[in-house]
Amino acid sequence: MVARTDAPTRREQILKEAARLFAERGFHGVGVDEIGAAVGISGPGLYRHFAGKDAMLAELLVGISGQLLTGGKRRVAETDGDPEALLDSLIEGHIDFALDDRPLITLHDRELDRLRESDRKLVRQLQRQYVELWVEVVRKVYPGLAEPAARASVHAVFGLLNSTPHLSRPGALPGRAATADLLHRLARGAFAAAGEGAEGLS
Amino acid sequence: MVARTDAPTRREQILKEAARLFAERGFHGVGVDEIGAAVGISGPGLYRHFAGKDAMLAELLVGISGQLLTGGKRRVAETDGDPEALLDSLIEGHIDFALDDRPLITLHDRELDRLRESDRKLVRQLQRQYVELWVEVVRKVYPGLAEPAARASVHAVFGLLNSTPHLSRPGALPGRAATADLLHRLARGAFAAAGEGAEGLS
DNA sequence: GGCCGAAGTTAATGACCGTTAACCCACTTC
DNA sequence: GAAGTGGGTTAACGGTCATTAACTTCGGCC
Numbered sequence: 001m002v003a004r005t006d007a008p009t010r011r012e013q014i015l016k017e018a019a020r021l022f023a024e025r026g027f028h029g030v031g032v033d034e035i036g037a038a039v040g041i042s043g044p045g046l047y048r049h050f051a052g053k054d055a056m057l058a059e060l061l062v063g064i065s066g067q068l069l070t071g072g073k074r075r076v077a078e079t080d081g082d083p084e085a086l087l088d089s090l091i092e093g094h095i096d097f098a099l100d101d102r103p104l105i106t107l108h109d110r111e112l113d114r115l116r117e118s119d120r121k122l123v124r125q126l127q128r129q130y131v132e133l134w135v136e137v138v139r140k141v142y143p144g145l146a147e148p149a150a151r152a153s154v155h156a157v158f159g160l161l162n163s164t165p166h167l168s169r170p171g172a173l174p175g176r177a178a179t180a181d182l183l184h185r186l187a188r189g190a191f192a193a194a195g196e197g198a199e200g201l202s
Numbered sequence: 203m204v205a206r207t208d209a210p211t212r213r214e215q216i217l218k219e220a221a222r223l224f225a226e227r228g229f230h231g232v233g234v235d236e237i238g239a240a241v242g243i244s245g246p247g248l249y250r251h252f253a254g255k256d257a258m259l260a261e262l263l264v265g266i267s268g269q270l271l272t273g274g275k276r277r278v279a280e281t282d283g284d285p286e287a288l289l290d291s292l293i294e295g296h297i298d299f300a301l302d303d304r305p306l307i308t309l310h311d312r313e314l315d316r317l318r319e320s321d322r323k324l325v326r327q328l329q330r331q332y333v334e335l336w337v338e339v340v341r342k343v344y345p346g347l348a349e350p351a352a353r354a355s356v357h358a359v360f361g362l363l364n365s366t367p368h369l370s371r372p373g374a375l376p377g378r379a380a381t382a383d384l385l386h387r388l389a390r391g392a393f394a395a396a397g398e399g400a401e402g403l404s
Numbered sequence: 405g406g407c408c409g410a411a412g413t414t415a416a417t418g419a420c421c422g423t424t425a426a427c428c429c430a431c432t433t434c
Numbered sequence: 435g436a437a438g439t440g441g442g443t444t445a446a447c448g449g450t451c452a453t454t455a456a457c458t459t460c461g462g463c464c
Contacts, residue, residue: 246425247441
């Protein structure tokens with residue numbers, strides 16, 4: 001986890017601005033000229049860096065799914081054998097992502113259908129692995145929870161954690177640390193309720 | 203709550219199909235010809251029923267926000283004075299909506315920015331009132347919870363409850379009743395955790 | 405100092421799409 | 435039974451937009 005100090009490449013600038021714009025107005029809602037303008041070049045100039053508008057979206061979505069999964073796997077490896085701590089770690093990681101990369105989180109579950117078949121399959125596969133990773137951990141912490149219920153709970157908690165972008169513009173939140181803490185408690189509370197409700201049924 | 207038995211009007215058919223298509227591929231992603239085809243008429247025929255594509259989206263979004271708020275207010279009036287029961291009632295109502303009108307729920311927080319200024323303001327106002335209604339109830343049940351935290355929690359729980367459309371196509375769920383029950387428990391658990399974490403701080 | 409490739413530029417192309425125009429029926433209604 | 439109207443139709447228009455073509459600029463590099 002080395003901090004990058006070098007300047008972002010033009011390619012990275014473009015991806016970042018494209019993510020923001022796509023999140024704000026939808027993939028079909030922004031034109032290439034706008035994306036170009038956001039990084040100080042004009043529309044067709046983008047084609048020196050990407051094969052097309054689709055390619056930008058694809059790279060963004062694959063990147064997000066990959067990062068989430070990679071981060072999740074890393075946490076599994078680091079926190080060996082303690083499901084409680086691991087669940088906390090996963091939650092923390094997801095919250096960091098949701099709070100620090102809002103546009104990406106928004107895109108993630110919104111524009112998947114705009115991808116070419118092959119890219120979409122790849123993204124879905126990465127997403128599925130990430131979910132499975134959570135499901136396993138959740139079921140270790142709450143052994144009474146059946147798999148379908150665990151999976152649905154994980155999806156629901158993702159919805160909860162990803163809700164921050166919908167909060168009426170940055171101002172309304174109680175500060176980043178407090179927000180992260182609140183989200184963490186909400187997520188744990190939700191899982192706990194699911195686990196308790198199902199106890200003794202296994 | 204009288205059940206409608208008469209056939210839906212052409213207008214209602216159009217709205218329903220438009221909602222489904224907008225939810226699937228985004229407002230800009232579907233053409234009027236497609237919407238027309240979905241109800242058996244051809245593109246421009248829609249203009250006998252709506253002023254334009256924008257008007258359909260506007261009517262959908264205003265309708266959703268209005269229904270949610272109206273339903274919420276009704277529950278407040280019906281369940282007088284018992285905050286616990288009222289919170290359960292609100293959760294139940296929202297779940298019914300999320301499970302029965304998936305496309306609308308999806309649209310609700312996704313395409314708001316595609317509206318004319320005036321419509322957008324109206325929808326936002328309705329949404330805000332709905333949130334405030336929940337916030338009040340939540341704070342009665344958990345008096346220790348500060349208002350910003352309560353508001354953030356409510357938003358987060360909406361994200362949780364609205365997560366069902368993201369579940370990989372209808373099959374994966376454990377049946378409608380079980381799903382509703384699970385979501386209800388998850389939501390209550392989340393609120394409880396938020397409330398407990400803040401107790402004694404008021 | 406001439407070459408070259410990377411990174412831009414503007415102009416043009418072609419597709420798509422929302423909307424309007426002009427026309428057509430099948431009912432109802434007096 | 436003539437008239438009007440609600441609900442369609444197809445064809446055309448105009449704008450937007452992704453993409454391509456053709457051309458420029460400029461910083462290394464042998």
